[in-house]
Every structure is written in structure tokens, then in C-alpha cells.
Amino acid sequence: MGTDVDIALLVKELCHHDAETEWIEFKTNNSDAEMIGQRISALANSACRLGIPTAYMVWGVDDKTHDVIGSSFRYRLEKRGNEELENWLHHQLTDNASFEFAEDVVCGKRVTVLMVQAAFYHTVDFERVPYIRVGSYTKKLREYPVLESEVWSRITKSDFESIAAKGGLTLPDALSLLDFPKYFDLLGTPMPQSRDEVAHYLCDDEIILRQDDGRYAVTNLGAILLAKSLKNFPTVARKALRLVQYKGRGRSEILRSKDYEGGYAVEFESAVEMIMALTPAKEDIVGAVRVQTTAYPERAIREILANALIHQDLAVTGSGPVVEVFSDRVDFTNPGTSLVDLMRLVDNPPKSRNQKLASLMRRFRFCEELGTGWDRIISSCEALYLPAPKAVEYEGAGGSVRISLLAYVPYRSMSLQDRVMACYWHACICFTNGEAMTNKSLRCRFGEGGPSSSTVSKLLATAVGDGLIKPVDPETAPRYMRYVPAWA
Structure with a gap:
């Protein structure tokens, strides 16, 4: 926090406020450790309640006149017992407490600023007690149930996307880190002529934020979508998309690999093009026209890739989305467990961890409207008579989800499991x-040269026995039998 902020400019901005608030407090020389710990808890929880990213406590400013008067408080020299103040505070506060001291000279006077990040995941507690600011007073949160409810409501809705990935930037510096013309291009909006107008649009979509000191911050959302290089943003640097092509069906020999350095919106189209280029294709002559048929439908590639980016758990550090191309399949893996039952992807109400990321990806037209993606994936695979995509969830280390697009194989070569799952998704x-x-629609789904009516009847019976589908009317004659999913 502090390393990205102009402290002198910040103090001057804070002094412009008419009075102390729930997220600003001024002190002269008070160095009581207990008081500071309680204030950190109160400021963090109040900032969370108010939707403000950072709260402040400033030593060296008169709390009545807001004149800069200087302070003798030196946080590096303060101790509680034999322990340095800052270290002691970390031990007494919950592990989600994020704060930082900074010192500077303002108007010729030395001041100290304590910057406190808004509570995230749960309340910030000091010595197991959460505090809150009520006006300019610090109180125990439990004594104010309405405020406590508001804090928890904010916490449950808080999101990684809105947190600053890099702050303390001038507007030109912030824009230099982003491929912001891509934003306007993807939305089909004429690019404004001035930087201030560009900033207006980007702030509206929380790509960037204006800080309390008048400078700007690029949010995690802005970085992960529009960064020229994700390496410039440590919070999301490990979330870069990785593409790997292997020889054959296993992972023993890598043919090529690529790490996409830019944000998802910057790299999405080139990633789709690369995936399509790495998969087999054939050309047929239809009339006098040469027609190219790809091994996998591009619509499915786009939708699954977009879903992998959108639905990943950004809190799982150290890993990002990966696409692996094999001779017989394409695997898309994203960190984080699924929020919905993988067997109910078609009908379940859509859920996303990253609502703002999902919204912008759809506005950029990288994927379909919420809740229709899996339907289109299945339908596009059926159009090419491919096996149904596989969806598998893995536990451990935050979990992950893998979606596999399978290459065409004739019905006779398909495994029983693949046949049954094709039946279920159909x-x-x-x-x-x-x-x-x-029976007829399922035979058509497998294409010409597929199974006979009697073979399909056996497959349907197997799927019913496995509890995946059920007849609409069990008393109907076999030749007129109609089926729906077991959950319908």
C-alpha cells in the first residue's frame, strides 16, 4: 500500500475533509499500542462497511483544525514489552488484517500515516474482538448489531476483482500498463479523445480506481483483462493463460508451449486461433467450393476457454488456466472447484465467483449469455458427431476443474461410458x-453409419439403469418411448 502512495499528497487530500470520519482519524502523539490495535480493527471493518478500499490514521495533524502540526510518534521505535510495535500488532490482529505505516515530511513537519485495507473474508479483530467506527468514535462491533450486519453483508459480497493490483499511479502511468484501446474496440465504442474521458469509462467498469490521494490504481479486474503484461501485476502474474501441445495422447513429450503474457481480453482471440491451428482439420470439395472442417467446433473451444477464465478461483495462488492439446482431445483446466454440480451444467442456475470478470467477458462477446454456454457446447459437438465433452473435478490444493473436448471416433470404437454420457447429454x-x-433422435445424434435401433435401445436401457435418464411414460410401447434426464 504505502510504497505506491505519495504520502505528502495523501495527507493534504485527507486534511481537506471537514471532520474525522469512519475511515479517517487524526492524532498528534498518541502511541498507545492497544489504542492503535483497536483503531486498525475499527478502520478495517468500517472501510469494508462503506465500500472504501483503504482507511487512514494520521499522526501529526490537529483533529479539530486539520492543520499539519507534526508528531513525535515514530512507529519503528515503539515497542510493546520487548516486541516491536508493528510485529506485536500483527500477532494481536486476525490474519486478514492488512496495514502499513509510512512516514514523510509534509509542510516541513514530520507525519506518520497508518494505511488500513478494508476487511476481507471476515472481520478484522483485535485480541479476538472486532471494532467499528461510529462517527469519530471507536466501539465494539457487537454492540451495534445493525452495523455488524452491514459489515458481514459487505464481506460476503466482497470480491478480489475490485482490489487494487497496482496503485499510486498517475493517470498516464496507469493507462500505459493497460491495452485500453482494446477495451473500446471490443465494446464497439469510439475511443474518447482525452485521457480523462478514457479514465471515466475505465473507472465506471472498475478497470481503474481513483485513490484518495488523487492518483490512480489498476484493479485486479483491470489487470487480468487488459494488462499489456501480467508480470507487471504481482497479484495476478501467475494467472496468465498457458497453452501446451503434446505429442500423442500423453504428457511425456511437449511439442510446443506458450504463456500468454497479456490480459485475457488482450490475448483471447489469438489463443483461440492457436488452439484451432494446433488441432487437425480436413478439406472437402462441396460442389466447386473447398470447405475446411475442423476436428473441434470453434464455438465449443471459445465457450470452454472463456468459462475456464471466468470460473477459476482467483484466490488459488500459484496456478492459472491451462489448455492442453493432445492427438485425441483438448483439455481445459482451471483452478478452483465447481460451484455447480458438473452433471447439471445444462439446467442449473448459473453461478460465478467473478461476477465482474464474467460480465465484461460477455460484453466483449467472448462467450454466450449467462446460463446458455454448456447447451451450445453440447449442441456444437453433436453437430460434428463428437463424443460428449467430459467434465471432471479434482480435489486438493484448492481443487480444479477439467473440461475435455474429445476427437471424433466411430460409434463402434467409443467406450460404453462415452456412449452413455452422449446419451445423457443428448x-x-x-x-x-x-x-x-x-431412439431416432439418439441415432441421428451419432450420425450416419451409427448404431442400429436395437443397439440404441440397449444403450437407452443402460442409461436408465444407471439413473441418468427416465422414460416420460414407462407404460408406452417401446417404439414410442420418450426419455428425459432423471432430474427432470
Whole structure:
């Protein structure tokens, strides 16, 4: 926090406020450790309640006139017992307390500023007690149930996307880190002529934020979408998209790999193009026209890639989304467990950890409207008679989800599991379209040269026995039987 802020400019900005607030407090020389610990808790929780990223405590400013008078308080020299003040405070506060001291000379007087980040994940407690600012007073949070409810409401809605990835920037410096023309290009909006107008748009979408000292910060959302280089933002540097192509079906030999340095909006189209280029394609002559057929539908590639970026758990540090291309499949893996049952991806109400990221990705037209993506993935795979995509969840180290697009294989070469899952997802798609699956529709799904009617009847019976589908009317004659998913 402090290393990115002009302290002198910040103090002058804070002094312009008419009075102390729930997120600003002025002191002269008070160095009581207990008082400081309580204030950190109160300021963090109040900032969270008010939706303010950072709260401040300033030594060396008169709390009535807001004149800079200087202070003898030196946080580096203060101790509690034999322990340095800053270290002692960290031990007495909950582990989500994020604060930083900074010193500078303002108007010829030495001041100290304590910057406190808004509470995140849970309340910030001091000696196991959460505090809150009530006007300019510090009180125990439990004594104010309405304020406590407001704090927890904010905490449950807090998001990684809105936190500053890099702050203390001039507007030109902030814009220099971002491919902001891409933002306007993707939205189909004419790019403004002035930097201030550009900033207006970017601030509205929380790509950047204006700080209390008048400078700017690039948010995690702005960095992960529009960064020219994610390496410039430590909070999201490990979230870069990685693409790997292997020889054959295993991971023993890498043919090529690429780490996409830019933000997702900057790199998305080139990543899709690369994936399509690495997968097989064939050309057919239709009439007098040469037609290229790809091994995998581009619509499915785009949608699964976008979902991997959107639905990853950004709190899982050290790993990002990975695309792996094999001779018989393409795997898309993102960190974090799924928020919905993987067997109910077609009909479950959509959920996303990263609502703002999801919203902008859809506005950029990288993926379909919320809740329709998996339907289109399945339908596009059925159009090419491919096996149904596989969705697998892995536990441990924050978990991960892997979606696999499988290359075409004739029905006779498909495993029983792949046949059954193709049957299940076909039933799901029919149901969401207001129809029911039949023996004929399933045979058509597998294409010409597919299974016979009797073979499909056996497959349907297997899927019913596995509890995946059910007949609409069990008493109907076999040739007229219609099926829906078991959950319908």
C-alpha cells in the first residue's frame, strides 16, 4: 500500500475533509499500542462497511483544525514489552488484517500515516474482538448489531476483482500498463479523445480506481483483462493463460508451449486461433467450393476457454488456466472447484465467483449469455458427431476443474461410458429445448453409419439403469418411448 502512495499528497487530500470520519482519524502523539490495535480493527471493518478500499490514521495533524502540526510518534521505535510495535500488532490482529505505516515530511513537519485495507473474508479483530467506527468514535462491533450486519453483508459480497493490483499511479502511468484501446474496440465504442474521458469509462467498469490521494490504481479486474503484461501485476502474474501441445495422447513429450503474457481480453482471440491451428482439420470439395472442417467446433473451444477464465478461483495462488492439446482431445483446466454440480451444467442456475470478470467477458462477446454456454457446447459437438465433452473435478490444493473436448471416433470404437454420457447429454439438450429424446433422435445424434435401433435401445436401457435418464411414460410401447434426464 504505502510504497505506491505519495504520502505528502495523501495527507493534504485527507486534511481537506471537514471532520474525522469512519475511515479517517487524526492524532498528534498518541502511541498507545492497544489504542492503535483497536483503531486498525475499527478502520478495517468500517472501510469494508462503506465500500472504501483503504482507511487512514494520521499522526501529526490537529483533529479539530486539520492543520499539519507534526508528531513525535515514530512507529519503528515503539515497542510493546520487548516486541516491536508493528510485529506485536500483527500477532494481536486476525490474519486478514492488512496495514502499513509510512512516514514523510509534509509542510516541513514530520507525519506518520497508518494505511488500513478494508476487511476481507471476515472481520478484522483485535485480541479476538472486532471494532467499528461510529462517527469519530471507536466501539465494539457487537454492540451495534445493525452495523455488524452491514459489515458481514459487505464481506460476503466482497470480491478480489475490485482490489487494487497496482496503485499510486498517475493517470498516464496507469493507462500505459493497460491495452485500453482494446477495451473500446471490443465494446464497439469510439475511443474518447482525452485521457480523462478514457479514465471515466475505465473507472465506471472498475478497470481503474481513483485513490484518495488523487492518483490512480489498476484493479485486479483491470489487470487480468487488459494488462499489456501480467508480470507487471504481482497479484495476478501467475494467472496468465498457458497453452501446451503434446505429442500423442500423453504428457511425456511437449511439442510446443506458450504463456500468454497479456490480459485475457488482450490475448483471447489469438489463443483461440492457436488452439484451432494446433488441432487437425480436413478439406472437402462441396460442389466447386473447398470447405475446411475442423476436428473441434470453434464455438465449443471459445465457450470452454472463456468459462475456464471466468470460473477459476482467483484466490488459488500459484496456478492459472491451462489448455492442453493432445492427438485425441483438448483439455481445459482451471483452478478452483465447481460451484455447480458438473452433471447439471445444462439446467442449473448459473453461478460465478467473478461476477465482474464474467460480465465484461460477455460484453466483449467472448462467450454466450449467462446460463446458455454448456447447451451450445453440447449442441456444437453433436453437430460434428463428437463424443460428449467430459467434465471432471479434482480435489486438493484448492481443487480444479477439467473440461475435455474429445476427437471424433466411430460409434463402434467409443467406450460404453462415452456412449452413455452422449446419451445423457443428448437427453439434457432435448429437454432444455422443450422436447424429449427418442431412439431416432439418439441415432441421428451419432450420425450416419451409427448404431442400429436395437443397439440404441440397449444403450437407452443402460442409461436408465444407471439413473441418468427416465422414460416420460414407462407404460408406452417401446417404439414410442420418450426419455428425459432423471432430474427432470
